[in-house]
Amino acid sequence: MTRTLWDSTVGKKVIMAVSGLVMLLYLVVHMIGNLKIFFGAGEFNHYAHWLRTMGEPFLHHEWALWLVRIGLVAAVVLHGVSAYHLSRRDIRARPSGYVHRKPRAAYATRTMRWGGIILALFIVWHILDLTTGTVHPGGFQSGRPYQNVIDTFSTWYGNTVYIVAVLALGLHVQHGFWSAAQTLGVGNATRDRILKTTANALALVLTAGFVAVPVAVMTGVVS
Template sequence: MHWTTDQITPSVGRVVVTRTRSPIRSNVGLKAVMAVTGIVLVLFLIAHMLGNLKIFTGAVSFNHYAEWLRELGAPLLPGVWALWILRIGLVVAVVAHIWAATTLAVRARAARPVRYAHRSKVQGSYAARTMRWGGVIILLFVIYHILDLTTGTLNPVGDPTRPYANVVADFAPERWYVTLFYTLAIVTIGFHLRHGVFSALRSLGQQTPRGERRARAVALVFAVALCAGYLVVPFAVLTGLVS
C-alpha cells in the first residue's frame, strides 16, 4: 500500500492522507492477472490433454512421451528441473487466478448498494455462481494430481519409470473414488472454462445478441471438448479399454 501526503485542503490548511493501491492490486490490475493466468492455464490444459491421449497409442509410446517430458530442458537444466519449474508455475498461476477472482468478487459485493427486503435476487449462471468454490476444488485437485501421478506418493505403483502402469493402476475399477473425484474436478474445470471463455469473447466485442449467442456456443463446445478429452482416459481404464 502506498501512502501520499501531498494533498492539502486550502480552507483548513491540514494535510489529507490518501491511500492508493499498487497497479497490480487495482481492479484493472487484478483483471489483467486473471486474464494472463487464465491464458496460461488454458494452454496448459490443452497441451496436457493432448499428452494424456497418447495413452491410447500404447505403453511404449506413452512411456517414451513421459521420458521426453522428464528430459525437457536438457542439457541446459539438470534432471527434471524444467518440469518442476513448469509445475510450480502452474500452482502459482492457479493461486494467483483464485486470489484475483476472489478479491474482485469481494470488492464487487462491497460496492453494491444496501439490499432492501423487496429487492429481487439477481440470478447468474451456474458457472458464475460456483466460480469461487470451484476454484478451491481445482486447486485441491492439482495438489492431489501432483502427489498421485507426479511424485507417485499416492499412486499404487508410484514408479516414475512406468507412467503407463501408474495411470492404469490409478483408475482401476477398485479405485472408483479416484475416478469420481477426477470427474468432479474436470467437470468443475469445464464450468470455469465455459464461463471464462464466454466472458473473454464478450470482452473482445461479442456483445450484441447474436454475438453473445455465438460466444456461448463457442465457449460450450470448447469446454465440452476439453472435458471429454480428459475424461476419456480414466473411463477407458475403468472399462478395460486401456489396461
C-alpha cells in the same frame, strides 16, 4: 503499472484473465498428452520421459519441465489470490440480499468460486497421486506413468474425484474463457457469438478429452 493493475478491480481481473489463459493453454497440451494412453504403454511412457528431456542439450535434464512448473505455480497463485481478493470485495459490496430471491445468472457463472476451490483441491490431490505418488493407491512406480494411471482409475474414489473435478473444469472454462475475453477488452457485440462458441467448444473438448482416460480404464479399453 504493476500497482495500477493490482490495486484496481479491473486490473485484478486482467491478472486473472491472463493467468487463466496460461493455465488453459497448459490444459490443452496436457489433455493431448493424456490421450497418448490410447496408443499403449510404450508411447505413453516414452512421451512422459520426453517431458523430462525436452530442451536438452541446451537445457539440463528436467529444466524445461521445472520452468513450466514454476510458471504454472505462479499462474495458480496469482489467479487464486486475485479471485480471493475480488470475491471478498464482491461479498462486502452486497451485504444484504433481497427477500424475493430469483435464480441468477447461468450455472457456470454462479459456480465459478466453488468450482475454483474444487479445482485447487483437486490439483493438490492430483500431484500427490500421480507426480509424487504420496497418496497413490498401490505401489507408485516412478517412470512408469501408464501403470500408475491404471492403478488410480482402478479405484472408485480415484474415478469419482477425477470426473467431478473435470466436470467442474468444463464449467469453469466455459464462463472463464469468455469472461477473460471481456476483461481483456477483446469482446464486442459482433465477436460475442464466436467467443461464446469457442468457450463452449473448449469446455466440451477439455471435458471429453480428460474424462476419456478414466472411462477407458473403467471399461477395460486401456488396461
